[in-house]
Amino acid sequence: MANIKVIDVNVGVTAENDRLADAIRRRNLDNHTALFNMMASPGSGKTTLLLAIAETLREDFAIGVMEADIEATVDAEAMAAAGLRTMQVHTGGECAMDAAMTAKALDEFDGDDLDIIFLENVGNLVCPAEQDTGASRNVAILSIPEGDDKPLKYPLMFEICDAVIVSKIDTRMYFDFDDDAFRERVSELNPDCELFFLSAKTGEGVDAFCDWVKAQTLMVKKA
Amino acid sequence: MHEISVLKQAVDLAEQTAMDNGVTRIAYITLEVGELTGYLPVFFHKYFPVVTENKPIFEGTELHIISDAGEALCKDCEAMYNVMRCEGVCPVCGSRRKEILGGQDFLLKEIGICPEGMNNE
Ligand SMILES: Nc1nc2c(ncn2[C@@H]2O[C@H](COP(=O)(O)OP(=O)(O)OP(=O)(O)O)[C@@H](O)[C@H]2O)c(=O)[nH]1
Ligand SMILES: [Mg+2]
Ligand SMILES: [Zn+2]
Numbered sequence: 563m564a565n566i567k568v569i570d571v572n573v574g575v576t577a578e579n580d581r582l583a584d585a586i587r588r589r590n591l592d593n594h595t596a597l598f599n600m601m602a603s604p605g606s607g608k609t610t611l612l613l614a615i616a617e618t619l620r621e622d623f624a625i626g627v628m629e630a631d632i633e634a635t636v637d638a639e640a641m642a643a644a645g646l647r648t649m650q651v652h653t654g655g656e657c658a659m660d661a662a663m664t665a666k667a668l669d670e671f672d673g674d675d676l677d678i679i680f681l682e683n684v685g686n687l688v689c690p691a692e693q694d695t696g697a698s699r700n701v702a703i704l705s706i707p708e709g710d711d712k713p714l715k716y717p718l719m720f721e722i723c724d725a726v727i728v729s730k731i732d733t734r735m736y737f738d739f740d741d742d743a744f745r746e747r748v749s750e751l752n753p754d755c756e757l758f759f760l761s762a763k764t765g766e767g768v769d770a771f772c773d774w775v776k777a778q779t780l781m782v783k784k785a
Numbered sequence: 786m787h788e789i790s791v792l793k794q795a796v797d798l799a800e801q802t803a804m805d806n807g808v809t810r811i812a813y814i815t816l817e818v819g820e821l822t823g824y825l826p827v828f829f830h831k832y833f834p835v836v837t838e839n840k841p842i843f844e845g846t847e848l849h850i851i852s853d854a855g856e857a858l859c860k861d862c863e864a865m866y867n868v869m870r871c872e873g874v875c876p877v878c879g880s881r882r883k884e885i886l887g888g889q890d891f892l893l894k895e896i897g898i899c900p901e902g903m904n905n906e
Contacts, residue, residue, distance in 0.1 A: 566812050567903075569896040571802055575795040575816075576891070657787050660794075688823065689787040714873065718823075750881055 579694060582661035586668065586696025593674045596782040597681060598775065599659075599697030601719065604685030606705040607729040609637045610762040612680055613644055615772045620646075623677035623779060628667055630659045630683050637682060647676070658689035661696050678779050687712065691719040698782050705730040710740045713747035720748050724778075725756040727771060732761040788828040789836065791891060796836050796843070798893050803842060806898075813847040813897040819888040820855035820869050855888025 574580075590597050600608050612627060619625055626647040629638040638650035651667045653659060659667075659681065673679050681697060683690040702723045704712055707730065713720040720726060726748055728739070741759070748755055756774060760767030799814045818824050830848060837843035855868040859875040860882035866875060868888065874881055 565900050566897045567900065569802065569806055569808075569898065571799075571893045571895055573798065573802075573893055574890060575791060575798055575893055578798060579794060656790050658790070660790070689790070692787070692791065692822075717873075747881075 576692075576694070579661045582665060583694035583696035586661060586665055587698060589668075590696070590698055591782065591785055594783040595673065595676050595679060596699065596779040597664075597668075597679045597695075597697045598778075599681045599683055599690070599695050599700045600703065601683045601687070601690040601700065601723075602685060602703035603687050603705075603708060606685070606703045606708065607762055608682050608685075608703055609640055611703065611727070611729060611760075611768075611771075612682065613640065614762040614765070614768055615775065616641075616644065616646055618769075618772050619678060619775065622776065624675060626671060626673045626676045626679045628671060628679060628681045630663075630667075630681060632656070632684060647673070653684055656684075656689075657686055658684050658693050659695050660693040664695040664697075677783065678775070687716040687719050691716070691722055699724045699778050701725045701727065703727045703729050706733050706737050706739045709737070710744035710747070713744070713751055717751055720751045720755070723752065723755055725758065725771075725774060728757070728759045730761055730763070731759050731766060732764045788824050789832050791824065792829055792832050792836050795891075795893055796833075796840070799896055800840065800842055802893070803896055803898070807903060808896070808898050809842060809903070810844065810899055810901070811842055811846045811896055812899045813849050815849040815851060815894040815897075817851050817853050817890065817892040817894045819853045819890045820867075821885065821888040822891050824891060826850045826852065851894065853888050853890065856886045857883040858886055859883055 602608050616625055627641045628649050628651055630651040630653055632653055635650045638648050641648035649671045700723045702719050758767060758771045760771055795816055803811055818826060833848045857868045858865055859880055861880040862878040864875055864877040
């Protein structure tokens with residue numbers, strides 16, 4: 563083995579994914595389409611929230627939803643039943659969407675005419691944060707029952723987000739979620755991140771998030 | 786479980802780089818795994834045979850892993866400490882405010898090639 567030759571590579575393994583992700587962002591800018599990557603644990607309320615804001619957003623924008631799951635089509639069916647243009651992406655066992663899967667899904671979705679596309683990523687606080695999907699904006703949703711310590715346990719998710727939503731605030735009385743502690747933990751990791759507290763069930767706080775989505779969409783469209 | 790998709794990306798990158806260099810057989814690849822990535826080397830070793838299956842260029846290839854420590858500089862007292870061992874809290878002053886100095890990357894460091902694994906063009 564003495565005469566083994568060595569190629570010095572020294573390249574980040576995600577470099578190829580990052581290049582593809584940047585290409586997706588450029589393409590979406592050209593199409594004036596804002597792609598929102600919605601990341602959260604299973605059951606944190608992604609689908610319910612998307613249904614709640616779609617109602618308002620569709621007054622001004624053409625919206626589509628891409629549902630990424632390892633299996634099943636129930637979320638896509640719920641979206642379609644609400645009259646939204648939707649598509650189910652099966653990740654084939656992968657625990658998150660990556661840029662290649664997103665590019666392929668966007669091609670199949672044929673959504674160049676849309677103003678907003680929501681990508682409901684696989685339910686998981688770890689892997690989706692590791693793969694840049696090429697989204698224009700990254701959003702993490704954490705529900706009250708999950709606890710205010712999650713930024714300590716899953717820091718990367720909170721570092722890479724443009725907005726963090728605390729959902730299901732109507733369930734506050736049953737849990738000991740500490741808003742201030744949570745706010746501080748998020749701002750330590752990511753000082754520029756927007757924070758929203760809302761309930762998709764009662765509607766409290768939903769408008770503020772909706773306004774943020776509108777503002778970000780207009781920013782992408784004007785860029 | 787989340788190791789498998791990034792390992793696939795590492796293997797694809799190694800395969801592409803090797804082919805670009807006219808390599809037909811890889812002796813070993815070295816990955817540098819940052820401690821703060823949350824990837825566990827034991828799973829890389831476990832999945833490597835699965836991910837390289839049916840790729841002749843990886844026949845007999847060894848996987849080498851070097852670890853990169855997750856060091857941080859405290860923003861309040863400037864102490865240096867290991868993020869994992871101290872659970873993200875400065876052992877000197879108790880602050881969580883820090884600048885991460887390393888341990889967040891996942892790199893393909895090098896590819897080792899046997900001489901008989903080169904194309905002579
Ligand atoms: N109390 C309360 N329940 C909610 C709220 N939002 C969602 N839920 C409930 O939480 C459960 C999960 O909601 P979903 O919207 O399906 O969550 P999801 O994140 O899309 O779930 P997966 O796609 O399966 O990961 C459902 O029973 C919802 O009715 C809320 O604001 N308050
Ligand atoms: Mg859902
Ligand atoms: Zn300190």
